Amino acid sequence: MGLRYFFISGTSRGLGRAMADVLLAQADVRVWGFSRGAGPSHPNYTHHTIDLSDSTAVNQLIFPDLTDASQLVLINNAGAISPVARAGLQDAAAIEKLIFLNLTAPLILTNAFFKKYEKQNTSKLIVHISSGAGRRGIDAWNVYCATKAGLDNHARAVTEELLATQKNDTHIFSIAPGIVDTAMQTEIRTVADDEFSLAEQFKNYHETNQLLSPDLVAKQFLTIFNHPEKTPGPVFSINDIPSS
Ligand SMILES: NC(=O)c1ccc[n+]([C@@H]2O[C@H](COP(=O)([O-])OP(=O)(O)OC[C@H]3O[C@@H](n4cnc5c(N)ncnc54)[C@H](OP(=O)(O)O)[C@@H]3O)[C@@H](O)[C@H]2O)c1
Numbered sequence: 328m329g330l331r332y333f334f335i336s337g338t339s340r341g342l343g344r345a346m347a348d349v350l351l352a353q354a355d356v357r358v359w360g361f362s363r364g365a366g367p368s369h370p371n372y373t374h375h376t377i378d379l380s381d382s383t384a385v386n387q388l389i390f391p392d393l394t395d396a397s398q399l400v401l402i403n404n405a406g407a408i409s410p411v412a413r414a415g416l417q418d419a420a421a422i423e424k425l426i427f428l429n430l431t432a433p434l435i436l437t438n439a440f441f442k443k444y445e446k447q448n449t450s451k452l453i454v455h456i457s458s459g460a461g462r463r464g465i466d467a468w469n470v471y472c473a474t475k476a477g478l479d480n481h482a483r484a485v486t487e488e489l490l491a492t493q494k495n496d497t498h499i500f501s502i503a504p505g506i507v508d509t510a511m512q513t514e515i516r517t518v519a520d521d522e523f524s525l526a527e528q529f530k531n532y533h534e535t536n537q538l539l540s541p542d543l544v545a546k547q548f549l550t551i552f553n554h555p556e557k558t559p560g561p562v563f564s565i566n567d568i569p570s571s
Pocket of ligand 1: 336337338339340341342343344361362363364365377378379380403404405406407428456457458459503504505506507508509510511512
């Protein structure tokens with residue numbers, strides 16, 4: 328059996344860091360992480376310092392030769408939520424930057440991943456970390472909602488391409504992780520009530536301990552990574568998958 332290689336964006340904190348930590352506990356896994364801040368310190372972890380909202384940097388990324396791989400996984404996890412602001416009150420440059428980070432970069436990385444590995448006779452998986460916000464409208468989150476809906480429909484379209492080209496060894500999923508206790512949720516709780524009608528609701532999730540621990544959510548993802556062929560995709564919530 329060869330090694331399982333995971334490329335994860337956003338490994339400096341939050342869900343991406345928890346996924347890296349959970350995966351690195353397995354001896355046959357190697358993780359490559361991408362973020363501006365540092366990732367975990369582990370002999371089987373390689374960090375790439377990058378701003379994923381910088382188009383030049385993202386276009387220059389190249390995936391390594393990994394001929395000993397038994398599985399190759401790309402997890403598009405890095406993301407942000409700001410600008411939390413209603414249409415008409417947003418800065419155009421901030422809109423552009425958020426769309427690049429949350430949607431354009433994952434699509435460019437997915438394309439580069441396919442180019443590099445599609446002819447390799449190995450199990451391959453692409454996971455977009457989406458959100459329930461991509462499946463309904465949320466006040467003051469219009470850019471974030473649009474990017475996550477974009478990831479969902481990208482996964483649907485690529486799934487059609489995989490079917491059309493009979494690439495049975497490759498899967499792509501767009502997965503909503505639930506409400507996770509990370510810096511993103513802390514940021515959401517700082518938005519004023521008059522700028523975001525759900526501000527109280529999100530503070531209440533925190534006060535009533537309804538936020539999921541990143542470690543617990545990362546462990547739920549393991550079932551999908553271990554058995555992509557048994558996972559009904561392409562668009563779903565992590566809670567739809569029974570843990571093994
Ligand atoms: N938390 C939730 O409740 C929740 C719910 C639904 C979906 N999600 C999704 O889950 C994913 C992870 O979010 P999280 O909650 O773990 O947030 P987080 O704690 O804020 O972590 C975000 C990660 O993305 C990276 N990142 C942000 N901007 C970046 C940039 N310009 N370049 C490179 N990396 C960047 C950060 O690294 P650096 O800052 O070091 O670069 C960090 O590692 C996101 O896609 C988010 O939309 C979260």
